[in-house]
Amino acid sequence: MKLQNDLLLRAAKGQQVERIPVWMMRQAGRILPEYRKVREQAGSFIKLATTPEMAAEVTIQPVDILGVDAAIIFSDILVVPEAMGLPYEMIESKGPIFPETIKSKADLDKLSKGNPVDHLVYVLDALDIVKKELNGRVPLIGFAGAPFTIFCYMVEGHGSKTFSRAKKMMYSEPELAHALLQRITDATMAYLKAQIVHGADIVQIFDSWAGILSPEQYREFSLPYIAQICDAIDEAPITVFAKGAFFAREEIGKTACNVVGLDWNMDIAESRKLIPNKTLQGNLDPCVLYAPTSEVERHTKAMLTAFGKQNYIANLGHGVYPDTDPDKVKCFIETVKAF
Numbered sequence: 001m002k003l004q005n006d007l008l009l010r011a012a013k014g015q016q017v018e019r020i021p022v023w024m025m026r027q028a029g030r031i032l033p034e035y036r037k038v039r040e041q042a043g044s045f046i047k048l049a050t051t052p053e054m055a056a057e058v059t060i061q062p063v064d065i066l067g068v069d070a071a072i073i074f075s076d077i078l079v080v081p082e083a084m085g086l087p088y089e090m091i092e093s094k095g096p097i098f099p100e101t102i103k104s105k106a107d108l109d110k111l112s113k114g115n116p117v118d119h120l121v122y123v124l125d126a127l128d129i130v131k132k133e134l135n136g137r138v139p140l141i142g143f144a145g146a147p148f149t150i151f152c153y154m155v156e157g158h159g160s161k162t163f164s165r166a167k168k169m170m171y172s173e174p175e176l177a178h179a180l181l182q183r184i185t186d187a188t189m190a191y192l193k194a195q196i197v198h199g200a201d202i203v204q205i206f207d208s209w210a211g212i213l214s215p216e217q218y219r220e221f222s223l224p225y226i227a228q229i230c231d232a233i234d235e236a237p238i239t240v241f242a243k244g245a246f247f248a249r250e251e252i253g254k255t256a257c258n259v260v261g262l263d264w265n266m267d268i269a270e271s272r273k274l275i276p277n278k279t280l281q282g283n284l285d286p287c288v289l290y291a292p293t294s295e296v297e298r299h300t301k302a303m304l305t306a307f308g309k310q311n312y313i314a315n316l317g318h319g320v321y322p323d324t325d326p327d328k329v330k331c332f333i334e335t336v337k338a339f
């Protein structure tokens, strides 16, 4: 079906746009009272994410309520390790935990040998519903975690400031680390391809923990796996967002990705120089949205001016924080659309 608003896809492919497209990482979530209502009905995050009708409903909410130029499928990066045989739990107001973790070759061998996509049919069903209900209004974004970020959770078992247990495996048992990273990469490629078959118009890789690695470690343990995924996905444009990896911007730009996501630590002019021929996405500090409306407008316009209108997708530099006033979010989106 032909999209009525394909600004985001044209920008991603480096084609001319008449205005800058805008969406927000974590737009489908707790900032909206409408989301919290459906979340309450579901009873738990996992129930919401695994019930296709409900997941579809909260995916479309930001399109209707906020006027963003794309929907992102409501799910989580942790569904991939789960499909590989390592289930997660979401602890209310704390975050995800994995009761079992990967500590040894034996644990790796215990992971499921089947096709992980068979366990992700609920996401594909949600994509089908969203696609039908969007009816071509805006593009649909699919996503997955970067192999390194998923590795962090599978080894550490929960969030961490340092992920020192995961890094310990990289330093002391690099072969085991690489074997696990390759398993995750294979699952991720199959999953992203399935999302595209079920209507994702563009996909994004979230390397949320990239910033804890040294440039050398990033080059060994994250970048090659991201590059493999970018090489494998030629059915739709692909965005790589590596939070905190300012040191790897240039090399990420040299993979077969179409868009490089930036966080607010990354200078815009410098990023344009380091990544000359790709579309950039980002990078407003989500905390700007705590400021008065006039300041939200001022910071947003300064960012848009620095990026310029072409080869650019406006976004925050990371996910929107749950306690952000939806009116400030609307102000950010309206400022981009009026620019």
Ligand SMILES: Cc1c2[nH]c(c1CCC(=O)O)Cc1[nH]c(c(CCC(=O)O)c1C)Cc1[nH]c(c(CCC(=O)O)c1C)Cc1[nH]c(c(C)c1CCC(=O)O)C2
Binding pocket: 024, 025, 026, 027, 028, 029, 030, 039, 044, 045, 072, 073, 074, 075, 076, 077, 078, 090, 094, 095, 096, 143, 159, 206, 208, 243, 319
């Ligand atoms: C690291 C990571 C995770 N999940 C994700 C990342 C990468 C992006 C990033 O760096 O922020 C990605 C993610 N998680 C979620 C989405 C939905 C789509 C969207 O609107 O962007 C996306 C794209 C829903 C979610 N994932 C989660 C929620 C909140 C749970 C709830 O509603 O009860 C939502 C809406 C839970 C989650 N999931 C994860 C954590 C650490 C947490 C707890 C902390 C938090 O709440 O942000 C893992």
